[in-house]
Amino acid sequence: xxxxxxxxxxxxxxxxxxxxxxxxxxxxxxxxxxxxxxxxxxxxxxxxxxxxxxxxxxxxxxxxxxxxxxxxxxxxxxxxxxxxxxxxxxxxxxxxxxxxxxxxxxxxxxxxxxxxxxxxxxxxxxxxxxxxxxxxxxxxxxxxxxxxxxxxxxxxxxxxxxxxxxxxxxxxxxxxxxxxxxxxxxxxxxxxxxxxxxxxxxxxxxxxxxxxxxxxxxxxxxxxxxxxxxxxxxxxxxxxxxxxxxxxxxxxxxxxxxxxxxxxxxxxxxxxxxxxxxxxxxxxxxxxxxxxxxxxxxxxxxxxxxxxxxxxxxxxxxxxxxxxxxxxxxxxxxxxxxxxxxxxxxxxxxxxxxxxxxxxxxxxxxxxxxxxxxxxxxxxxxxxxxxxxxxxxxxxxxxxxxxxxxxxxxx
Numbered sequence: 001x002x003x004x005x006x007x008x009x010x011x012x013x014x015x016x017x018x019x020x021x022x023x024x025x026x027x028x029x030x031x032x033x034x035x036x037x038x039x040x041x042x043x044x045x046x047x048x049x050x051x052x053x054x055x056x057x058x059x060x061x062x063x064x065x066x067x068x069x070x071x072x073x074x075x076x077x078x079x080x081x082x083x084x085x086x087x088x089x090x091x092x093x094x095x096x097x098x099x100x101x102x103x104x105x106x107x108x109x110x111x112x113x114x115x116x117x118x119x120x121x122x123x124x125x126x127x128x129x130x131x132x133x134x135x136x137x138x139x140x141x142x143x144x145x146x147x148x149x150x151x152x153x154x155x156x157x158x159x160x161x162x163x164x165x166x167x168x169x170x171x172x173x174x175x176x177x178x179x180x181x182x183x184x185x186x187x188x189x190x191x192x193x194x195x196x197x198x199x200x201x202x203x204x205x206x207x208x209x210x211x212x213x214x215x216x217x218x219x220x221x222x223x224x225x226x227x228x229x230x231x232x233x234x235x236x237x238x239x240x241x242x243x244x245x246x247x248x249x250x251x252x253x254x255x256x257x258x259x260x261x262x263x264x265x266x267x268x269x270x271x272x273x274x275x276x277x278x279x280x281x282x283x284x285x286x287x288x289x290x291x292x293x294x295x296x297x298x299x300x301x302x303x304x305x306x307x308x309x310x311x312x313x314x315x316x317x318x319x320x321x322x323x324x325x326x327x328x329x330x331x332x333x334x335x336x337x338x339x340x341x342x343x344x345x346x347x348x349x350x351x352x353x354x355x356x357x358x359x360x361x362x363x364x365x366x367x368x369x370x371x372x373x374x375x376x377x378x379x380x381x382x383x384x385x386x387x388x389x390x391x392x393x394x395x396x397x398x399x400x401x402x403x404x405x406x407x408x409x410x411x
Contacts, residue, residue, distance in 0.1 A: 027398045030409040038081045038410040039103035042074045045394040049145040053137050057129050067117045071105035072125045073138075075117075078104060080387045081410050085368040087119035123370075126383070132375060135382045142389035143201050143226035149396035150197075151230075158201055158227025162235035163192040163219050165212050166356035168205070168366050168377055175374040177208040187374060188212070189365070189381045192219045193355040194227070195235070195348070197404045199392050200355055200385040201227055205378040212239035217248055224253065231255060235348065238262060243324035250327050251308075251315045258346045267332045269325045284326035291319055359384045362407050 027044040030036035047054070047070050054069055055062060062069060075090070078100075084090050094101040098114035107115045117125075130138065150157035167186040170176025176185040186208035191200050202222035204215050216236060224231065231253060236245070238260035249257045271282040273290070282290060285307060292310040295301050295317070302309060311323045335342045359365035363384045369377050392404035 029395060029398070029400055030406070030411075031403070032409060035409040035411050037100065037103070038078050039074075039100035041394065041410055042078055042390070043103045043105075044398060045074065045077075045390060046397055047073060049393075050138060050141045053134075053141050056137075057134055067115070067121065068105050068107065072117070072122075074104045075122065076126050076383060077387050077390045079122075080363055080368075080383055081391075081407055083364045083368060085364070085370065087122045087370075090122055091116065091119040127370075127376075127379065132379050132382070135379055135386065139203070139382055139386050139389065140222070140225060142386055142393060143223075146199060146389050146393050146396065147201075147226045147230065149393060153396060153399065153401055155197070155396075155401060156230040156232075157194050157197060157199060158223060158230040159232045160195045160234070161192050161201065161220075161223060161227070161231065162195050163190065163202075163216055163240060164237060164354065164356060165190045165215075165239065166360070167208065168369075168381070170208075170372075170377070173372045173377075175207075175372070175377070179208045182208075187377055189356070189377075190215050190219055191355050191359075191385070192223045197392065198355055198358060198388070199405050200388055203381060203385050205374065205381055207374075213242045213245060216240045216245045217252075220249070220253060220255075233258065235259070235346065242320075243328075244320040246328055247311070247315050247320040247323035251311050251323060258342075258348070260346070261332070261335060261342075265328070265332065267336065268329055271322065284322045284329060287322040288314060288326065291322065355388075358405075359388075363387055 028034060028036055028040075030041055050073075051062070051070070054073060058065060058069060075094075079090050082093075084093060094104075094106070094114065094116040098108070098112075098116075101114035101116050102108060106117075109115055126135075147157045165188045167179065167182045167184060168189050170185045170187060173185070176187055178185050188206050188208055188210065190202075190204040190206065190212065192202040193200055202219045204219060204222075206215065220231075220234070233256040234249060234253075235258045241259040241262070246257065246259070249255050269284065271284070271287040273280045273282060288307065288310050292305065292313055295313070296303075300313070305313070311326070314320070314323055331342075359381075360367075365381055365384045369380045387407065388405040391407055391410070395401075395404050
C-alpha cells in the first residue's frame with residue numbers, strides 16, 4: 001500500500017499543533033470589545049481577487065516559489081498594521097513568533113519551525129519585485145474588489161467622496177520642499193476617500209509646494225476606475241475650487257460638488273458684449289451658447305445641441321469659465337438663501353477623523369517611510385492605503401458592514 005506523505009504530515013500537525021489546510025474557525029472581527037491578532041485577522045483575507053496582479057510579478061507558477069506569494073502580500077500588510085518600520089525587525093519578529101508567521105501562511109519545516117524570509121527578501125518583494133508601479137496596480141485592484149464586495153452587501157462605496165491633501169514631513173530629504181503655509185520641509189499626499197466608510201479610493205504623492213488644484217481631475221478619474229457607478233456627491237476645499245474643476249466635476253462626472261466659497265466670489269456672474277455700438281448682458285447659459293457657436297465648422301458641431309452637449313463640448317475644448325459660472329451662480333444663490341445649510345453640508349468633511357490623520361495616527365504614514373526620496377514616500381503611502389483596503393475587504397468578505405477600515409484593535 002502506497003504511503004500518503006501529505007496525509008501523514010497533515011495528521012501529524014493536526015495532532016500536535018492543530019495546523020490544518022483549512023481554517024475552520026469562525027472569523028472574528030476586531031472591535032473595541034474584542035481585539036484580534038493582526039496575523040489571525042489576515043488569515044481570513046481571501047487574496048484570490050488580486051492574485052492575477054500579484055502573479056504578474058513572478059516568473060514561476062504559484063507554489064513554486066520559496067516563500068508563498070500570498071504570505072508575502074499579507075506580510076507587508078501585517079507589517080504596516082503593526083507599524084514595524086524596519087525589515088530587520090520584521091524578520092526577527094516572525095522568527096520569534098512562528099505562530100503568527102504560520103497564520104500569515106508561511107510554510108513550516110519538519111522540526112516545526114516557520115520558514116520565514118530574511119530582511120533582504122522582504123525588502124526586495126516590496127521595493128523591487130512589486131515596486132511603485134506594482135503597488136499602484138495592487139491598490140487599484142483592491143479598490144475595485146472592495147467596491148464590488150460592498151455592492152453585494154448593499155453598500156454604495158464611492159457614493160460620497162472627498163479629496164484632500166496632507167503634508168508628509170521630510171527630514172534631510174532632497175525631494176522635500178519648504179512650504180511656508182505649513183512651515184516645514186515636506187511633500188504632499190492627495191487622497192480621495194469614501195466619506196461613509198473612510199476608505200481610500202485614489203492617491204497621489206507630489207511636491208510639497210505644488211498647486212493642489214491641478215490634481216483633482218486625476219484623483220476623480222482614478223476613483224472612477226472602481227466606483228464610477230456609485231459616485232454621486234464629492235467634497236473638496238479651496239485648494240481645488242478652480243473654474244476648471246467645478247466645470248469638470250459637473251460635466252464630466254455629473255457629480256454634486258460641495259466646495260469652499262472664496263470671499264471674493266461675486267453672485268450672479270454675467271458677461272458683457274458689445275455689438276454694433278450696443279451693450280448686451282449674457283447669462284452664463286447664453287455665454288455658453290455664444291461660445292459654442294464659434295465651432296460651427298467643426299465636424300462634431302450640432303446645430304440643435306442641448307445645453308448639456310454644449311457644456312461638454314466647451315470643457316473638452318478647454319473653455320471652463322462660463323460652464324463653471326452656470327453652476328457656481330446656482331451654488332451662490334443656494335448659499336444666500338440658506339448659508340448655514342450650505343456650510344453644514346460642506347463641513348461634513350470635517351465631522352469624522354479624516355483619512356489623512358487616520359493614516360498618520362494609526363499607520364505612521366508620515367514617520368515610518370523606509371528610505372528617502374519621493375519614490376520611497378509614495379511607496380509607503382500606497383502601502384498604508386492598501387492596508388485600509390485589505391482590512392475593509394477582509395470584513396466585507398465575511399459579511400461585516402461596519403467600521404470597515406478600522407485598524408486600532410488589530411494587535
